Amino acid sequence: MESQNHQQLQVFIQSPTLQIPKFAVTLNPNQTWGDLKNSLTSLNSSSFLSYNGKIVDESSTIGCSTITPFSTLNLHIRVNGGGGDGGATGAESRDCYLNMYAEKKPDKVDPNEKRLSKWSTCALSFEPLKPPCVIDYLGNVFNKEALVKALLAKSLPKPFSLYIKGLKDLIPVHLSQEHGSSKFECPISGFEFNGKYKFYALKKCGHVFSGKALKEVKSSACFVCHKEFEEDDKIVINGSDDEVEILRGKMIKLKENEREKKGVSGKIKKAKYKQENNAGDNCDVQLSGKKHGIDDVNTKAEANAKVTNSVVDVAAAPKRFKAVDVAPPNANKQVYASLFTSSKKKSDFKETYSCRSLPLGRN
Known part of the structure; x- marks a missing residue:
């Protein structure tokens, strides 16, 4: 190393980035590698030297370095990225990057x-x-x-x-x-x-x-x-x-208690409603409105009177005619009933192709 300090060192420089072919340079051992780089290019902040794939320390002197004579050094230029390459959209969250990094290198994720x-x-x-x-x-x-x-x-x-x-x-x-x-x-x-x-x-x-x-x-x-x-x-x-x-156990227990309270309150409301409306077998239901067929009912007596009258009317109504009731003694009741259209069930009729209003067997 002492001989290097007193002798000049000759190395080769090349730059694949700048397309500069290899050329020889004689160096002063007292110079630094930063001085050499500055003498080669004006792009001081965006350039660096490398040797065997490693960046050369620019602050170290040439004579004290481990680089041997006639070695080849590479001059590189840093290119600032301008974006637009699709690598990031600005919408990704920190969590997305962490998950992506964890899949590639699970042992390198920073907890x-x-x-x-x-x-x-x-x-x-x-x-x-x-x-x-x-x-x-x-x-x-x-x-x-x-x-x-x-x-x-x-x-x-x-x-x-x-x-x-x-x-x-x-x-x-x-x-x-x-x-x-x-x-x-x-x-x-x-x-x-x-x-x-x-x-x-x-x-x-x-x-x-x-x-x-x-x-x-x-x-x-x-x-x-x-x-x-x-x-x-x-x-x-x-x-x-x-x-x-x-x-989770506390949450489940809390929800169960809320359901029980709702169930009890629902039962209380139903019981109170029945009590207020006298719901039971002996209660009298008062109907009103057109929905129940009563146009104007003001009192319970009128409602009961109308219900009673409707029951009497139903009892006094004549019995519906059935053909089988008047069939001759020796006639087959089913055959005799088939002579009357009223004895056939609606489900037995089938619609015609031309008109639904003319079921088969009715003409």
């Missing part, structure tokens, strides 16, 4: 990026979280606008549509934003809403706090609105698989 994407974007649209926000009973966070649009269009994905039927299955939440920033934080502890810390939403008021704030400040009332809450009112946000299963 911090995946966690941050889950806590900073809507669970439905994957757009950045923007108030007003809501959560479901399993701790997923949504932009309210995106969720309402999906409910109206009936395009909610199956995992969510199984238990989200409307806004009654969601809880509006109040996320505290950092001062002068779009990021969210705990209003008590100041912890960032980024997945590094556990966060809870209070079901009764919707305020969101870090788990540490709820643990250290012993209180049964909300720190912001001072509304009382119980332990079951806390919903963990973006919890683990075990925590989500616990929340």
